[in-house]
Amino acid sequence: MTEIDLTKLQTELQQRFGFATFRPGQAALLQALLAGRDALGILPTGSGKSLLYQFMSPHLDGPILVVSPLIALMADQASRIRRQNLGKVAVINSQLAPDERQQLLRQLGDYRFIFMAPETLQQPVVQAQLRQLGLGLLVIDEAHCISSWGPDFRPSYLRLGQLRQQLRPRLTLALTATANTRVRQDILTNLRLSPETFVYQASVDRPNIYLRLQNVPDDQTKWQQTQQLVAEQVPTLIYVATRREAEEVALRLNQAQPGTAAFYHAGLATIERNQIQQLFLKDQLRVVVATSAFGMGIDKSNLRLVIHYQLPANFESYLQEIGRAGRDGLQALAVIFVQPNDQQRLSQRLQTNQLTPGLVQRFFDQPQDPVGLNPGQQTVLQAYQQAGMPAEQVIAILQKTAQLRWRQWENFWAYLTSQSCLRQQLCAYFDPDPPQIQHDELCCSEAPAPRLSALLQQLKLAQVVPAKTAPSDQIRDPFVILTRLF
Amino acid sequence: MQATILLVTFADQPRRYKAIFYLLQGKQTISNLFAGQEYDLLNQFHLYPNLKWSDYQASLRELAQAGLVTLDSKQALVTLTAAGQTAREQLLARDFWPRAYDYWRMGAALTQWTRLLLAVQVVSNLDHQIKHYQPLTESINVQGHVKRWLRRWGRQGSQGLARELGQAFNALPPRTALIIANSFWSDYDPGVSAGSLAQALGLTAAELPLAQIDCLGQLLTFVHGHAAAYPVLAQLLPVPASPLNASAGWTYQQVLSGKSWTKLTHDSRLKASTLKEHLLQAAILCPDFALTAPAIQQLLTLDPDGYFSQRIQELTALGQFQTTAQSSQQGGVTHD
Numbered sequence: 140m141t142e143i144d145l146t147k148l149q150t151e152l153q154q155r156f157g158f159a160t161f162r163p164g165q166a167a168l169l170q171a172l173l174a175g176r177d178a179l180g181i182l183p184t185g186s187g188k189s190l191l192y193q194f195m196s197p198h199l200d201g202p203i204l205v206v207s208p209l210i211a212l213m214a215d216q217a218s219r220i221r222r223q224n225l226g227k228v229a230v231i232n233s234q235l236a237p238d239e240r241q242q243l244l245r246q247l248g249d250y251r252f253i254f255m256a257p258e259t260l261q262q263p264v265v266q267a268q269l270r271q272l273g274l275g276l277l278v279i280d281e282a283h284c285i286s287s288w289g290p291d292f293r294p295s296y297l298r299l300g301q302l303r304q305q306l307r308p309r310l311t312l313a314l315t316a317t318a319n320t321r322v323r324q325d326i327l328t329n330l331r332l333s334p335e336t337f338v339y340q341a342s343v344d345r346p347n348i349y350l351r352l353q354n355v356p357d358d359q360t361k362w363q364q365t366q367q368l369v370a371e372q373v374p375t376l377i378y379v380a381t382r383r384e385a386e387e388v389a390l391r392l393n394q395a396q397p398g399t400a401a402f403y404h405a406g407l408a409t410i411e412r413n414q415i416q417q418l419f420l421k422d423q424l425r426v427v428v429a430t431s432a433f434g435m436g437i438d439k440s441n442l443r444l445v446i447h448y449q450l451p452a453n454f455e456s457y458l459q460e461i462g463r464a465g466r467d468g469l470q471a472l473a474v475i476f477v478q479p480n481d482q483q484r485l486s487q488r489l490q491t492n493q494l495t496p497g498l499v500q501r502f503f504d505q506p507q508d509p510v511g512l513n514p515g516q517q518t519v520l521q522a523y524q525q526a527g528m529p530a531e532q533v534i535a536i537l538q539k540t541a542q543l544r545w546r547q548w549e550n551f552w553a554y555l556t557s558q559s560c561l562r563q564q565l566c567a568y569f570d571p572d573p574p575q576i577q578h579d580e581l582c583c584s585e586a587p588a589p590r591l592s593a594l595l596q597q598l599k600l601a602q603v604v605p606a607k608t609a610p611s612d613q614i615r616d617p618f619v620i621l622t623r624l625f
Numbered sequence: 626m627q628a629t630i631l632l633v634t635f636a637d638q639p640r641r642y643k644a645i646f647y648l649l650q651g652k653q654t655i656s657n658l659f660a661g662q663e664y665d666l667l668n669q670f671h672l673y674p675n676l677k678w679s680d681y682q683a684s685l686r687e688l689a690q691a692g693l694v695t696l697d698s699k700q701a702l703v704t705l706t707a708a709g710q711t712a713r714e715q716l717l718a719r720d721f722w723p724r725a726y727d728y729w730r731m732g733a734a735l736t737q738w739t740r741l742l743l744a745v746q747v748v749s750n751l752d753h754q755i756k757h758y759q760p761l762t763e764s765i766n767v768q769g770h771v772k773r774w775l776r777r778w779g780r781q782g783s784q785g786l787a788r789e790l791g792q793a794f795n796a797l798p799p800r801t802a803l804i805i806a807n808s809f810w811s812d813y814d815p816g817v818s819a820g821s822l823a824q825a826l827g828l829t830a831a832e833l834p835l836a837q838i839d840c841l842g843q844l845l846t847f848v849h850g851h852a853a854a855y856p857v858l859a860q861l862l863p864v865p866a867s868p869l870n871a872s873a874g875w876t877y878q879q880v881l882s883g884k885s886w887t888k889l890t891h892d893s894r895l896k897a898s899t900l901k902e903h904l905l906q907a908a909i910l911c912p913d914f915a916l917t918a919p920a921i922q923q924l925l926t927l928d929p930d931g932y933f934s935q936r937i938q939e940l941t942a943l944g945q946f947q948t949t950a951q952s953s954q955q956g957g958v959t960h961d
């Protein structure tokens with residue numbers, strides 16, 4: 140195969156998407172795909188993964204199927220394709236009514252981009268339809284979910300390898316933001332990709348994001364410092380652990396300054412979710428308070444500040460979540476609050492979610508009567524069982540993953556309590572060949588030094604890109620609204 | 626779900642909490658409809674179509690722990706405590722419970738609400754030449770409905786929508802207009818987030834959607850009460866011709882036409898028990914049920930102690946037929 144001309148690709152990028160240059164990894168992955176090779180792209184959040192399959196669209200014979208684990212993510216990606224008018228999009232998920240779903244499936248041939256959850260893909264009718272269409276490209280998004288060594292293992296991803304062989308797409312592209320060596324191997328093996336598969340792995344380092352550890356003694360201090368951060372008046376995303384906390388934090392911020400913040404979580408209807416995206420994109424809402432799964436759907440290139448009000452589930456989530464900041468390449472800040480009792484709280488969470496051999500054996504003996512299992516654990520075991528694995532094997536896998544989770548957690552805690560360069564640690568943990576980081580005053584710090592106020596003064600986030608409009612998330616007179624809308 | 630909202634559906638007398646769950650979820654069986662009639666919750670049928678039994682149970686436990694209800698799990702009964710009754714009064718005073726919405730006359734609330742909001746988004750974007758955007762709902766049914774509506778009305782429809790909404794806002798109570806208008810948004814004007822609207826109204830995030838349904842009910846009643854003056858909105862938000870589904874509607878039509886029970890069972894391919902169920906649905910849901918129709922009278926005389934007669938007696942005891950005791954056969958549903 141001949142090397143695809145890079146200048147030709149760049150011209151196409153300019154013409155179709157209006158970008159002058161590719162982000163790291165994009166060109167290499169596109170060259171591989173255009174040369175007919177399957178590919179695995181390990182690219183940090185915000186590096187333009189979706190551009191890859193959008194770019195490929197006119198170069199393919201058949202439609203593009205994107206398998207994605209989260210409904211919110213699918214909806215957001217579909218929305219971007221629609222806004223840019225790149226082709227017809229179908230999103231098939233559990234929110235559709237049965238008749239709507241059937242209608243979509245019947246007309247699948249009309250669509251250029253098809254988004255689907257892995258669970259939907261397991262259905263024989265769906266598979267038959269897709270086989271008939273002849274897929275041009277199969278995209279496995281969040282591919283690390285296929286590895287039980289990864290922190291986000293999703294049992295529904297287990298069968299994707301077999302399904303891939305049945306569907307016979309002309310090309311396959313697996314994408315993920317985080318994958319250590321083990322997870323990377325799992326992705327290649329479990330998706331049954333050939334040894335010729337092209338792999339691109341970028342460094343996780345994002346030099347424009349200042350990393351800050353903020354140790355706080357109690358909730359009150361944390362709240363005061365959050366207000367101090369929000370007072371910077373820049374586009375801000377705050378991550379919390381639960382829906383209730385998302386609502387509470389947003390409410391308290393609005394009490395201090397009405398119309399500043401909105402909460403964003405799985406309990407919101409699609410209508411409201413889409414609206415908050417609009418408000419945030421148009422700078423009419425300054426702060427979004429999100430639970431971690433939903434924060435993944437927030438796409439705003441000028442986010443200056445990401446705050447972890449509570450600890451994320453693990454190191455990988457942390458990396459993905461801070462990656463939302465500064466996607467425009469300009470200075471941004473990621474602050475994570477750490478409280479003394481966090482260590483105990485998180486290890487307790489790990490402990491309660493752990494599946495003991497006894498529980499697993501009992502499930503395999505009496506799957507109809509799942510005693511002592513939470514719904515998440517039931518789903519995991521059901522998926523293993525449906526994949527035809529015997530109990531002993533599942534117990535062995537789960538014990539290994541449990542150990543791994545503990546090690547992952549220990550690593551993360553070491554990061555959260557460390558005194559050395561945070562950026563260097565991040566690279567050391569995630570990159571196969573970690574670069575040598577030159578720590579400087581725009582790199583990272585741990586509270587108390589420098590003081591938060593001094594740091595904010597130094598970074599001058601508000602001056603990076605001045606806000607275009609003041610927030611206006613406040614109720615108005617009905618007739619004013621009508622004149623404004625129409 | 627916000628557990629306290631359930632308080633509105635309970636009373637100081639014991640109620641069957643499973644029946645209330647199925648009512649809120651919208652499971653249409655005779656016994657659920659009876660419970661709805663008895664508890665005065667028939668209008669709120671299908672209020673929470675996605676309600677999960679596990680969430681509902683968790684909410685019940687939460688209320689019991691807070692001392693607001695007592696539970697009799699053996700007989701599956703829930704009763705408000707004195708504190709629960711006070712809490713219920715306070716909730717109702719915040720004026721969000723959707724009294725104005727009636728599922729049987731207006732159809733599924735979420736569908737109607739989404740139609741209205743999507744039409745506003747589409748027309749506003751159209752007015753501002755925004756061509757490529759994400760429709761606010763993924764529902765193909767609602768998208769298709771709004772598309773057909775717009776095609777039928779063309780340019781006139783988009784102007785008509787703004788005009789009719791303005792007129793309706795003038796006629797409706799100010800708070801109703803405020804809530805509906807502040808729920809609108811488009812890609813030109815992103816409006817106000819649900820959280821801010823709820824906060825401004827002194828409601829929680831879970832109460833706001835119910836307040837919106839209440840306002841939608843008021844809008845629908847107004848628009849269809851003046852359908853000739855509001856043709857654009859009336860067609861955008863059509864209401865079902867009858868609370869009965871197609872097959873129950875057919876059965877009831879036969880009865881209205883004066884057919885005897887003997888002839889009806891002979892003509893129909895359905896089992897007698899199914900036909901009786903259809904007629905009980907009509908007895909509960911149709912405001913002027915034709916109690917005196919020959920087929921009904923024949924059924925009552927044929928088996929005065931049977932299931933059908935007993936249910937009719939219960940309904941009579943509940944006062945269902947009071948205003949319609951003299952009702953002639955002209956009442957009931959119209960299919961036009």
Ligand SMILES: [Zn+2]
Nearest residue numbers: 560578582583
């Ligand atoms: Zn550093």
